[in-house]
Amino acid sequence: MPETLLPILIFSALALAVIGAWRRIRLWRQGRPAEVDLLQGLAAMPRRYLVDLHHVVARDRAMSHTHVATAGGFVAAAVLMILVHGLGWTNPLLGGGLLVASATMFVGSLFVAKRRCDPPARLSRGPWMRLPKSLMAFSGGVFLITLSTLGLLPVEAGHWLAALVLAGLVTWGLGELFLGMTWGGPMKHAFAGALHLAFHRRPERFSAKGGGTGRSTGLKALDLDDTAVPLGVETPGDFTWNQLLGFDACVQCGRCEVACPAFAAGQPLNPKKLIQDMVVGMAGGSDANYAGSAYPSPGLGGKPVGEHSLERYGSPHGPIVAREGTALVDAGTLWSCTTCRACVEECPMMIEHVDAIVDMRRFLTLERGNTPGKGAEVLDNLIATDNPGGFDPGSRLHWAADLDLPLMADVQQAEVLLWLGDGAFDMRNQRTLRALVKILRAAGVDFAVLGTEERDSGDVARRLGDEATFQSLARRNIATLSKYRFQRIVTCDPHSFHVLGNEYGDFYPQGRDGRYDVAHHSTFISELHEGGRLTFRPWKGGSVTYHDPCYLGRYNGEYEAPRKVLAALGIQVAEMARSGFRSRCCGGGGGAPITDIPGKQRIPDMRMNDVKETGAELVAVGCPQCTAMLEGVVDAGAEVRDIAELVAEALVEHSTTQGTVRASRPATEEAIP
Incomplete structure (x- = not known):
């Protein structure tokens, strides 16, 4: 009987899977067009799965092994099952391979079942709770039937009851694994996830052999001249089709919610x-079947599960955020994000949450003019004065009246262009800038500043969704930079560092390389010390911890240079539990202090609690926004100092100016913007 039933079951399931796959593809195709390389993406997908995706999954070693056993066992078992039981290719080699694959999958499913016995709060439940049973039913049924086919288990035609039981187990498993993969069950993440890796919105995120460069964090430019579509994303159908595909790949593991500072703060x-x-929104219907954690603080703008109306909401062409009343999400949900990319960093399916949030913010800002808090005022200031504080642009260098800083307009060329950023208008950050100038002069660096020609980099405008103001600032800054010759831009602001280095390239004049060689001041100081151009007195202060800025660390992968500088000062860093790529955000990014969405606690308060747990007396930082946020904590218990301030205090009076700093590009006519 198994020999008769199995081929029917297998090919029926495959036929239904094809129908279901086409249904999901039609859902994704509701989105806007996106250019992808179909063949290259499909060819790169196995490596992206085995290397890039598993690089993230492997952070939880137990689950990594479980995933390899379960998913790998299933793929092998499914292929071999079609050959052995579907096409009748019964031989000891294929049969033995099927036994090993199904047994491996069964062992993996046992670990899945163990995890689901008392699942962590971050895991979604509901339909996901039946998944280990389905995995065990499929793998166990295939294993026993294969034993029978090989003559190792006496399930004869007369034992029809046993045969039906085994066929029922396989049917149950096939229904979950094939139909659920493509019809909307828990296993749809496997089907969508594989294609998501192949047609990812950011193929640069993958390793070189996976078709990328290993890092991609700059926001995509918005075409402001395209009047055929709204600016930003108003409805689910306004996302690109591969973004919708990426959303469908979500496995609801909850790693993102654990990493999210806004979620932890109760926003x-x-x-x-x-x-x-x-x-x-893409598929239509309600979220009533969602069985995971809801948005925090329903009274502060959150939305209880199941509130969506079947008639009015959950439509691919309906509004995501309604002008009044309820829709898919509330505006406060989007404005709570600090754009720290902690969710993106932790997502095993490599979904781009921040891209989606900024796309939706763009619509609210550009089409509706609906930016909360002081957002509208800040954007007006940027338009009127080229800085978010609305300060007189002519006062940008007042803090340095006694420093006699060289201006690019006077010298025309320099080894380093020092980008001051809008910290130049902030009395606290002016101390950091003065310290950095002292360091550069001690090392004999040939540098100059733009002075009143410098404008805001546009970071805050872009994160608040005002792409028009950002692009205007970017183009005007590029026009200014193009007038002068320099090898490198150095800044103490990670946000300016990121925007100048990673997001200005889309707006550079055609035919020129738009990537400036930009360095964070901690990286440059580290190079100066290693080149013998700086020497320090030994550190004699108390214990120190270091806070990784999101836009330096997760956005640009720079974790070592600041620690090298601190080590050169003789400081042994007392690391916080959440440091490096898992550093907790200070709450200052993405315009969050401007929109000021309330929660149960403040994000910087949580970060300073992390500092307290180390017992450190001082927290070293490398970002003016981090400094402002952490110094704003009441009863912080630890002093906040920028790395440049610590270095400037430790400088030996007669630091050598011998040696050179390696530039990543030669100082030639073609290399200098």
Whole structure:
């Protein structure tokens, strides 16, 4: 009987899977067009899965092994099952391979079942709770039937009851694994996830052999001249089709919600729920079947699970944020995000949450003019004065009246262009800038500043969704930079560092390389010390911890240079529990202090609690926004100092100016913007 039933079951399931796959593809195709390389993406997909995706999954070693056993066992078992039981290619080699694959999958499913016995709060439940049973039914049934086919288990035609039981187990498993993969069950993440890796919105994120460069964090430029579509994303159908595909790949593991600072602070944002709401919008219907954590603080703008109306909401062409009343999400959910990319860093499916949030913010800002808090005032200031504080642009260098800083307009060329950033208008950050100038002069660096020609980099405008103001600032800054010759830009602001280095390239004049060689001041100081151009007195202060800025670390992968500088000062860093790529955000990015969405606690308060746990007396930082946020904590218990301030205090009076600093590009006519 198994020999008769199995081929029917297998090919029926495959036929239904094809129908279901086409249904999901039609859902994704509701999105806007996106250019992808189909053949290259499909060819690169296995490596992206085995290397890049598993690089993230392997951070939880137990789950990594479980995933390899379960997913790898299933793929091998499914292929061999079609050959052995579907096409009748019964031989000891294929049969033995099928036994090993199904047994491996069964062992993996046991670990899945163990995890689901008492699942962590971050895991979604509901339909996901039946998944280990389905995995065990499929793998166990295939294993026993294969034993029978090989003559190792006496399930004869007369034992029809046993045969039906085994066929029922396989049917149950096939229904979950094939139909659920493509029809909307828990296993749809496997089907969508594989194609998401192949047609990822950011193929640069993958390793070189996977078709990328290993890092991609700059926001995509918005075409402001395209009047055929709204600016930004108003409805789920306004996302690109591969973004919708990415949302569908979500496995609801909850790693993003654990990493999210806004979620921890009780603000109305849960990255996992947000992605699932986009899936509801794409497919239509309600979120009533969602069985994970809801948005925090319903009274502060969150939305209880199941509130969506079947008639009015959950439509691919309906509004994501309604002008009044309820829709898929509330505006406060989008404005809670600090754009720290902690969710993106932790996502095993490599979903781009921040891209989606900024796309939706763009619509609210550009089409509706609906930026909360002081957002509208800041954007007006940027338009009127080229800085978010509305300060007189002519006062940008007042803090340095006694420093006699060289101006690019006077010298025309220099080894280093010192980008001051809008910290030049802030009395606290002016101390950091003065310290950095002292360091550069001690090392004999040939540098100059733009002075009143410098404008805001546009970071805050872009994160608040005002792409028009950002592009205007970017183009005007590029026009200014193009007038002068320099090898490198150095700045103490990671946000300016990121925007200048990673986001200005889309707006550079055609035919020129738009990537400036930009360095964070901690990286440059480290190079100066290693080149013998700086020497320090030994550190004699108390214990020190270091806070990784999001836009330096997760956005640009720079974790070592600041620690090298601190080590050169003789400081042994007392690392916080959340440091490096898992550093907790200070709460200052993405315009969050401007929109000021309320929660149960403040993000910088949580970060200073992390500092207290180390017992450190001082927290070293490398970002003016981090400095402002952490110094704003009441009863912080630890002093906040920028790395440049610590270095400037430790400088030996007669630091050598011998040696050179390696530039990543030669100082030639072609290399200098």
